[in-house]
Amino acid sequence: MGRTVTGVDSSDEGPPGDPHGWLPPDEPVSLLDPDGSYHEDPEHPLDLDDEQLRELYRLMVVTRKVDREAINLQRQGQLGVYASCLGQEAAQVASAYALGADDWIFPSYRELGAALVRQVDAAGLLHLYRGTWLSDHDPYAHNFALMSIPIGTQALHATGFAMGAKLDGASIVTLTYYGDGGTSEGDPHEAMTFAGVNDAPVVFFVQNNQYAISVPLDRQTAAPTLAHKAIGYGMPGLRCDGNDVLGTYAVTRRAVERARRGEGPAFIEAMTYRMEAHTTSDDPTRYRTKEEREEAAKTDPIARMKNFLTARDLYDDELEREIDEQAQELATYVRDGIYDADHGDPMELFEHVYVEPEGHFEDQAAQLRAELDSAGEGS
């Protein structure tokens, strides 16, 4: 159970020449067992009050509800495709919750949970999947960057942003999400290299959900764990049970605060499981068994947190009702925002290509205008 994570403590001033302090523990940090029982860990004291504990739970439940709604919307032809975060709610909610308000998140395409922590408009977020625009939220309003589809590329943006914050003397940490598969790409490697040599305040948060579409973890690396990669960049490689919202919070929180103190980047591997298909276009029966999926369901992050809250007398029927209502409300809001939403104005295609347009689109824009007009006449 949870060997202590050394190397992340500010008191640990050992030089990186002492590698042992930087290696990941044998077991990921876990504070909550699958059944919800809690383990004290002196290295990871909880700095959360009752309201916050409830809030973490609420965010997970709402995430799951909206996620389910998105899958429904896709089935009903309202979204082109959707990448579910079912089973990864704790990993996302806890890690995002561990950040300060000024900190920035650089997500991939699966981070609905993190977005909801940031109160990004969930209907807006889904416009990417509906195809009504390529994104539809203002990153600066939420310190939440646009979703990024090319695997691992956003790790560099997070690193550059953190380098900027450091240069500017701002107390901002960035956190970037990518997947187990993403660790194989060149970009996260370069990002960790840049982060290391610049002591950039960035946390690389990998949700190891065991699959990259159909490809299992053992085709991505021969390393003992993904966290072992960190030492090659001179940063601590941390691991947590990503289905344990408290353990994930505690590990992320320490990494974030360490980075904020100027002690450099960290890498976190959160062990979790992608309970849904890769996206709604995917057919996971081709590459994994029902049994495996069912086994994984036993580690459900929401159930265990509910047990924990119940045991602490922080959960009752009223809270349940309240949260369910909130979740339903947001789901309905998302549904209303997406269902039959306008496809937008095709002329907008020419509007954002350049901030300072040079007029050289005029003929092409005129062409489209004419096509639209004549189609309008024809119909």
Next chain:
Amino acid sequence: MGRTVTGVDSSDEGPPGDPHGWLPPDEPVSLLDPDGSYHEDPEHPLDLDDEQLRELYRLMVVTRKVDREAINLQRQGQLGVYASCLGQEAAQVASAYALGADDWIFPSYRELGAALVRQVDAAGLLHLYRGTWLSDHDPYAHNFALMSIPIGTQALHATGFAMGAKLDGASIVTLTYYGDGGTSEGDPHEAMTFAGVNDAPVVFFVQNNQYAISVPLDRQTAAPTLAHKAIGYGMPGLRCDGNDVLGTYAVTRRAVERARRGEGPAFIEAMTYRMEAHTTSDDPTRYRTKEEREEAAKTDPIARMKNFLTARDLYDDELEREIDEQAQELATYVRDGIYDADHGDPMELFEHVYVEPEGHFEDQAAQLRAELDSAGEGS
């Protein structure tokens, strides 16, 4: 001196889950001190007879001589540019010498020493730098791939080749060279990833010569050593004193034989120093001091091997004369092969673009033919 390198021994069957066996030693393996005194190391017994010891020395001396000749040729306008391996003779000669005849080498642009071990025609090799063609040796004649200029890219070729050898059941190991700077690129990262998951018989041999042009090592990584990167791919990270031809040989040899036994790839960091400018176009006075350079000269790989041989009574004036003559002979051969060498036939530019040409160059080839003819007439 030289903590033992664990994890590379075939008897070490510990799972990669035990990371300690895979971490690099605090000190690089070294068998020869800068003054030439020899340390026994039970982990690294020498399997070299007297002839082979002399051969290693001879190869280093010849390398240095030809290298010097190339610099001269560049000064005399015969080469456009040249990247010297001065100071890196031991690292290159020893590692190449540790390979079997069927094994393949995938070099960067600085591996004259390795090429000479392979008896690649040194004049041919220099045609790249002269600009008479882009390369001028047959890789299949020497199991020595073309020199590769885009940094780190050849690591993937070596990995793919090794994967092929394994699939084919051939007893072939590949070894690829790149530099400390090269470790920052995405390609070596992807190569080590592929090598790890495929247990490919490839050795990643990094000559850490402290600089990437002007950029010192500490701008490339915050890791304790470059060898620490290896564990992130589930392979042993080895280190050797790259100016010690015996230590480098022993470490490489074990990694190569381990790979040949099917136990997978390894990474070797050879500590050395680039004594010359990056290339003849470079001005190192802009970024390093004379003192540093002089300090480094004290670790010269050739001097110490000479002392070692002398102490063992393997070196005398006759040998010195013999080797000097050989070196001079090869240098003269190279000089003759390069000096005022024909620039080649411009029409050849159209010849090798495709193996199966489609005739679509005909008009452009005709154009060049006409241009050449009219220039001929005019002159």
Next chain:
Amino acid sequence: MAVTLAQAINQALKDAMSDDERVLMFGEDVGRLGGVFRVTDGLQEMFGEGRCYDTPLAESGIVGTAIGLAMYGYRPIAEMQFDGFTYPAFEQIVSHLAKMPNRSRGTVKLPVTIRIPYGGGIGAVEHHSESPESYWVHTQGLKVLTPGTPEDGYSMMRAAISSDDPVVFLEPKRRYWMKSDVELPVETEPATQAVVRREGTDASLFCYGPMVRTALEAADAAADEGWYLEVVDLRSLAPLDTPAILASVQRTGRAIVVHEASRTLGMGAEVAARIQEGAFYHLEAPVLRATGFDTPYPPAKLEEYWLPDVDRILDCLERSLSY
């Protein structure tokens, strides 16, 4: 027998792998899953994990190891999952795959096929609908092929795999489910030749890949109005079959190039430049281009406005005829 383009390519892969054990197939999700478009379906079962395997998620690694495997003596087929995800492999393709044979003075052959599903019209999210052919065609040393029919899907894929030159094989993903009535194996015209898909007299439509069907539909529509369009399927973008292009324009006097890629430096630019160079006096109107716009590929709901279609082609025809 009704065969889809995807099935035809799949069969070509199977037959090539049966005929020559040096042929390998790898990429992301090509093994157990059979590829996100099922184009590699069944290959791993038939040929084992040694010859059809899933790689780590790293496109530069896929192409770079393909080069090493080819140097060893294999004939690798590497799949890039989507057009927009080939870019991490750009350096390996441009600096090595395309150039190493030339660099080696012909001693190193790289019989590598890079399969890329490309183009739009399938309602996908960003990066999944791009038409990057110009990048490859401007890169000297590559052959760039793209089939527009299931027959060509089979035959050109076999040609690509047999070629000793590196081939970028662009598969028009929105036509994967297009059917032909054909018995496989089939051998069509040589892969580097353009083919006249429909003869005509009033103008030539030059098209390829996903736009072949669209161009034929435009020709149908034009015929209803009494204009007879010749439809030329370019098939090979590099090398480009200039003689066939010029011959068609010499017959019709007018030319329209159709492609999904953005107009500026799309294939239409090169085809137009060659036509006016080679058939200057035959042209009765400028070569026009019915293409995607010079903006990034649009979101799914707007792609119908962005992509060239029958109407855009007929607009070009009208403009051409007005000269």
Next chain:
Amino acid sequence: MAVTLAQAINQALKDAMSDDERVLMFGEDVGRLGGVFRVTDGLQEMFGEGRCYDTPLAESGIVGTAIGLAMYGYRPIAEMQFDGFTYPAFEQIVSHLAKMPNRSRGTVKLPVTIRIPYGGGIGAVEHHSESPESYWVHTQGLKVLTPGTPEDGYSMMRAAISSDDPVVFLEPKRRYWMKSDVELPVETEPATQAVVRREGTDASLFCYGPMVRTALEAADAAADEGWYLEVVDLRSLAPLDTPAILASVQRTGRAIVVHEASRTLGMGAEVAARIQEGAFYHLEAPVLRATGFDTPYPPAKLEEYWLPDVDRILDCLERSLSY
């Protein structure tokens, strides 16, 4: 004062960094060494290691962190050491730098300048002499600028840095040592406009970057024979100043495009396509292309045969006049 192109760009960097502390300069060897061409000489001394710094050897990292820095509010200038080493950054440039502003509906601005020394003629080894402009010009969302004189080196670099759009700034490395007599700072024509460098009546030469001087020399040589060539320096390759191009052809009736890049899908293709589209009835001959060949860039000793020069341009002129 005699100023070289390299000095002019260097001064532009200094002045921009003095004027706006959000401007950063980074890349491989740009710090202590001052860049392999000394274009960043003195910057680290003047502005410190925070604002001018050496990066790890990783081009995707350089461009990717530039994007993050720009999102933060900086105005990064990133150097790619040579044309042939931009390719590892291809994905970051094409999928993010070019597209993120559009993706964000304009909320994210990326005022990033990517400096790339490009082109041949300096006797370098492979990968150091390439002309990759087509790759960037075909990528929608980028501006692509290239100066042909020291004056433009200064002025266009200032414009690039001030632009809120991402700019690929191509520096013709073989002209780094070309001198002009000019006082800096200097402000030339707006950076996205083409400029007539020499007026003429018989044919138009369209050129840019390294070929501006060559085109002017060709015009000199032609004048000796009694032919007056108009030399148009395109300056901005994206956007392309089509009106200026058409206006010149309307004056002269003949056009030759000159560039080092390979012919197929080089800029000449696009310029030719636009000219015949926009000035069809003005053309007395096809637009011809004096370019590099459709082969990989040659070894140094053969580059003189490969690169377009005065003779190749005059050949084109002769062919053009023969129509």
